[in-house]
Amino acid sequence: MPSVRPRLLYVTDLAYPARGRRYCDEDIFLTSRLRDEFDLALCHPGEAAALLDAFDAVVVRNSGPVLGHRAAYDAFRERAAERGTRVYNQLTGRADMAGKQYLLDLSAAGEPVIPTVGSLADLHLLPAADEYVVKPRLGADSAGLRIVPADRLRQALDAGADEDAAADGADGDILVQPRVDFAYEVSFYFVDDDFQYALFAPDPGRRWELVPYDATARDLDFARRFIEWNGIDHGIQRVDACRAPGGELLLVELEDLNPYLSLDALDDSGRDSFVAALRAALRRLLAA
Structure with a gap:
């Protein structure tokens, strides 16, 4: 009997050599949990454009910098636009998805960025x-x-x-x-426009040695202003900030293409909560 479950194409580069991180572990974990609800296949970013027609939606995750496969990524975007493919993250991001121009624009507008x-x-x-x-x-x-x-x-x-x-x-x-002499860096993680968790690096020299961070209401107001500015309805976003010498937060980066999630820094309950939020977000995308 044919499957009636939604079919997801999960785009990742399991061999990408990230410094100090193992992207592949995160994607192996996430796909193992998403398979409970979706029929799912993994592919390299270089193959995505050719495979779109066989799937109901595409999830772009730890696929590495676009610069490493620029032609393939452009072909994927063009093909997805032509056939109206549902893509997670949706391809309308104004931040890292489109380069670093947004840092210039936000800085010129007087927003709290470096x-x-x-x-x-x-x-x-x-x-x-x-x-x-x-x-x-x-x-x-x-x-x-x-x-x-x-x-x-x-x-x-x-x-x-x-x-x-x-x-x-x-x-x-x-x-x-x-070069800002900041106290620490902190990242805020969102699924669609819903805040999930925050992590920070207590030692500025060890960016990826992260521990849970208890975000204040003011911290979340800071992060949400950039989520709202970006206007993505469907996608995972990571707001990276630093705590400046004056105590204020300054935006370092808004990653809206394929943000690494550092799920290994969460406990089992935190990971379960994130998976539940992602599943719900993908259901919303498929129903859109």
């Missing part, structure tokens, strides 16, 4: 710092990130620009931020 500019001409808009972070506007997973002393910043940016664009500091290619 101050960010995209050219030499705008360096005067940044607060003074001993060191600056320079990273590609289309970067991911810290690829290409550099820490540059203040007295070498202009030289470093000029050296990274094409000869014809040196005067502009390679506008459109890079982001520059002051």
